[in-house]
Amino acid sequence: MPAKPEAAVLVADLLTLLWENQLATAAALDELTLWARSQGATVVYDNVIGALETLDRNASAIADGITALRR
Amino acid sequence: MLDLWHVCSPVFPWLVAHGANQSSANALFQSTPGWFSVPGGTFGASGVVSGVDACVNAQIYIDGQALSDGVLKKCYPLGSPTEKGIPTMQIYKDALNAIAANDVQAVNEISTPSYTTIKELKGAGYVTALDSSADDGNSFMKIEITLKGRQYLEQLSTSA
Numbered sequence: 001m002p003a004k005p006e007a008a009v010l011v012a013d014l015l016t017l018l019w020e021n022q023l024a025t026a027a028a029l030d031e032l033t034l035w036a037r038s039q040g041a042t043v044v045y046d047n048v049i050g051a052l053e054t055l056d057r058n059a060s061a062i063a064d065g066i067t068a069l070r071r
Numbered sequence: 072m073l074d075l076w077h078v079c080s081p082v083f084p085w086l087v088a089h090g091a092n093q094s095s096a097n098a099l100f101q102s103t104p105g106w107f108s109v110p111g112g113t114f115g116a117s118g119v120v121s122g123v124d125a126c127v128n129a130q131i132y133i134d135g136q137a138l139s140d141g142v143l144k145k146c147y148p149l150g151s152p153t154e155k156g157i158p159t160m161q162i163y164k165d166a167l168n169a170i171a172a173n174d175v176q177a178v179n180e181i182s183t184p185s186y187t188t189i190k191e192l193k194g195a196g197y198v199t200a201l202d203s204s205a206d207d208g209n210s211f212m213k214i215e216i217t218l219k220g221r222q223y224l225e226q227l228s229t230s231a
Binding site for chain 2: 020027055056067
């Protein structure tokens, strides 16, 4: 049975909220890592940057998925 | 003044989106618009200024083979890049600055920055956005800068 169009919209809306949460978290982490780097914590900076790169990558894929769900 | 750098500069985010090493491409491209090799392949770009248009042609080669989808051709009206609407690095920088400052929530084909600019930045991974294009035109909403975009902006700011 095909999914109801309303269900796809609901999933897209929920994914959009999660996507925005992810972007907000990434932005906050980025600010903190810049501060950590200024304090000399370069290892911490490098580790967090690795995690932020993963968030970046997945954010793009999620955005494309949301677009596909809305069409 | 229109020069090859202004003509070729729109190719840069496109090259990065196709896998060029960002710092290598940036350094080489800024010094000598033309054919150059970077890790991952050879990237070529040339600018031509004719009577009415300024055009840029670019082709990506991997291991000597031209990629069928690795071609970019753009033409713009001849004149001052900023006055006549030719995208320059400044346009990307302005767009990223505005997005980082949360001044841009949505764009369309006639807005500043434009849908095309955001699409190129998105393709290069510098921003993420929801494509809200519909029958009445192309648009993006909820545009956010990425970590890669912030790093690129920092690089542009330090090299300016």
